[in-house]
Amino acid sequence: MYQEERIQMILKYLGEHKKISVEEICNLCNVSRDTARRDLVKLEEKGSILRTRGGALLPTITREIKSYKDRLYTDSKEKKAIGKLAASLIKNDDKIIMDTATTVQACAEFLQVDSCTVITNSINQADILSNKPGVDIHLLGGQLNQEQRFLYGPSVISMLSNYCVDKTFVGCCGVTEKGVMVAFQEDGFVMKKMIEQADQVILLVDSSKFGKKGFFKFADLSQIDIIITGQLPNKTLMDAFNKYEINVMLAK
Structure with a gap:
């Protein structure tokens, strides 16, 4: 599975659960802990998540996006x-x-x-x-x-x-x-x-x-x-x- 596909899966999970652990990423994407951490680093660089000890949270962002x-x-x-x-x-x-x-x-x-x-x-x-x-x-x-x-x-x-x-x-x-x-x-x-x-x-x-x-x-x-x-x-x-x-x- 490509990193872009894993990132989509992680973002979807975060959208539903608001937080995710490294262990949950490993199980979700069938990858090692090192790979899961690299994906979190990538998401953090994009500003998509807030990294925590052992996982990540969705950032609190105020966005007024019209329907x-x-x-x-x-x-x-x-x-x-x-x-x-x-x-x-x-x-x-x-x-x-x-x-x-x-x-x-x-x-x-x-x-x-x-x-x-x-x-x-x-x-x-x-x-x-x-x-x-x-x-x-x-x-x-x-x-x-x-x-x-x-x-x-x-x-x-x-x-x-x-x-x-x-x-x-x-x-x-x-x-x-x-x-x-x-x-x-x-x-x-x-x-x-x-x-x-x-x-x-x-x-x-x-x-x-x-x-x-x-x-x-x-x-x-x-x-x-x-x-x-x-x-x-x-x-x-x-x-x-x-x-x-x-x-x-x-x-x-």
Whole structure:
């Protein structure tokens, strides 16, 4: 079992039980105590846990993350403009990945092609696309985050590794010179794999996310090919985009 898979299992256990011991990790993942400790060190470096003597706890973090339904109506005008422009980049017979972001949902709503294949872990995207003739939908199976409407876990990451696509469309909760971030690490692990499987990575981001930090970094700026937004960021961030030759497209 790879470390990334063990980390997902540990995080899932912590989500249910709030704490975990080294012994419980050994039994859960069938690994040695040394391996369990290395996994805890990795999680501590990411800021995902608080290590204790003999185990770990979930950190107490105050995060005001709106539900998926609430986020749909935040800056909806800009999101729709971004989604419409993003949809125009999808051509007949493209094979694409769509993540769970509400801005990416706007792209799904505007999608108009005769044929394409879409891989997603979003039950909302799958539902919207199911009404569009010619769209072949592959819904990735895993554990459901009911409030945020996405599927995650080792099975989702494993399935993604079998797909090679033309384009991946992702959203985020923050973009800085240090990279692109999301609010949920379980979603972030999936998005890392989504990016790896694509020839072209397209980030859909409303202007309010520029300069904001998120809980989990899923991509470096060097991994992004195109950014679609409604307004340019400040000079510092724009210089960073130029440094990595990111094509910034403005949606009107």
